[in-house]
Amino acid sequence: MAALIWNHDCTVGIRSIDDQHGILLDALNELRTALLMDADSQTIRPMLKRVSELMRMHGESEDRLLAQYGFPDLASHRVDHQRLLNRLVQFDTRFEQRQRAAAYELVEYLRKWFTTHTGISGKKYGPWLQQCGVQ
Numbered sequence: 001m002a003a004l005i006w007n008h009d010c011t012v013g014i015r016s017i018d019d020q021h022g023i024l025l026d027a028l029n030e031l032r033t034a035l036l037m038d039a040d041s042q043t044i045r046p047m048l049k050r051v052s053e054l055m056r057m058h059g060e061s062e063d064r065l066l067a068q069y070g071f072p073d074l075a076s077h078r079v080d081h082q083r084l085l086n087r088l089v090q091f092d093t094r095f096e097q098r099q100r101a102a103a104y105e106l107v108e109y110l111r112k113w114f115t116t117h118t119g120i121s122g123k124k125y126g127p128w129l130q131q132c133g134v135q
Helices: 015-036 041-068 074-096 101-131
Strands: none
Touching: 015 041, 015 101, 041 074, 041 101, 074 101
């Protein structure tokens, strides 16, 4: 379970989105650290809820911004966000069923998602939004 480290590859060049990505990265790393320190479920549960809520809010914010400027690949982007939210519900259900391994799997899943989201998707919509004048 590797930590996420903020670097230039994580930026998409849009301040509000980069700020959200930074907050997501911090929340994921906090959850990762708590799991590695073998924190109890009462500690992990609110962290999982926070990560899920941050992901939901980020997806909505990003989708609104892309819709506002008519991003041509918005439909695909929304499908990716919905897929993520569906996975978060599945992990949450498993964790509630006392399957602690679900939290570890979630962190790994989100680490991979974050890397793809910022490194591939972000490199598509970031420059596009910048061309539209968004900073």
